[in-house]
Amino acid sequence: MPRASEQPYPPIEDYGLLGDCHSVALVSRCGSIDWCCMPRLDSPSVFGRLLDWENGGCFLVAPAAGEWEVERRYRGASLILETRFRGAGGEALLTDAFAMRGGGRETPRHQLLRLVEGVAGEIALRVELRPRFEYGAAKPWIRRHADGFFTLMAAS
Numbered sequence: 001m002p003r004a005s006e007q008p009y010p011p012i013e014d015y016g017l018l019g020d021c022h023s024v025a026l027v028s029r030c031g032s033i034d035w036c037c038m039p040r041l042d043s044p045s046v047f048g049r050l051l052d053w054e055n056g057g058c059f060l061v062a063p064a065a066g067e068w069e070v071e072r073r074y075r076g077a078s079l080i081l082e083t084r085f086r087g088a089g090g091e092a093l094l095t096d097a098f099a100m101r102g103g104g105r106e107t108p109r110h111q112l113l114r115l116v117e118g119v120a121g122e123i124a125l126r127v128e129l130r131p132r133f134e135y136g137a138a139k140p141w142i143r144r145h146a147d148g149f150f151t152l153m154a155a156s
Helices: none
Strands: 015-019 026-028 032-037 045-047 058-063 069-073 079-085 090-096 112-121 123-128 142-145 150-153
Touching: 015 090, 026 090, 045 079, 058 079, 058 112
Parallel strands: none
Antiparallel strands: 015 026, 026 032, 032 045, 032 058, 058 123, 069 079, 079 090, 090 112, 142 150
C-alpha cells in the first residue's frame, strides 16, 4: 500500500468514525485523522484534509516506509478504533478514541486519544501533527511546555 501522502482524497468508505457525543473525527485506513471538529460538531475544523489535501491539516501515524497491510476494527460495541499495520519487519497497533467518562454526554472531556503499541518485530513510524484551525485558514503556533505538554494557538 502506498504512503498516505501519496494517495490524496481516499474514498469515504476508507474512514473510521470517532465521536464523544459532541465532537467527531474521521480516521483514514492509513492512520491519518483527516477531519475533526472540536469542541462541537458545528465548530470549525481542527483537521480538515478531507476538504483540502494540502492546507486542511491532519494528524498522521503510519509506517514510515515500505509496503504494509492494514487491518481495522472497532473494539466490541464501542467507538474505539484499532488499526493494525503489518510490514516485512514488524507490526504495530494504533488505537484511536475520544476520552469518555460517566456524564460525558453533558460534560465531555474534549480529548482525542491516540495510542501506538509495538506488537511484533520492528516497524518505523512516521508521525505528522499538522492542525489547521478554521477549515485550514489559520496555522497555529505550537509551544512545548514541561513534561511533553503542548499548546496550540492561532489568530482567527
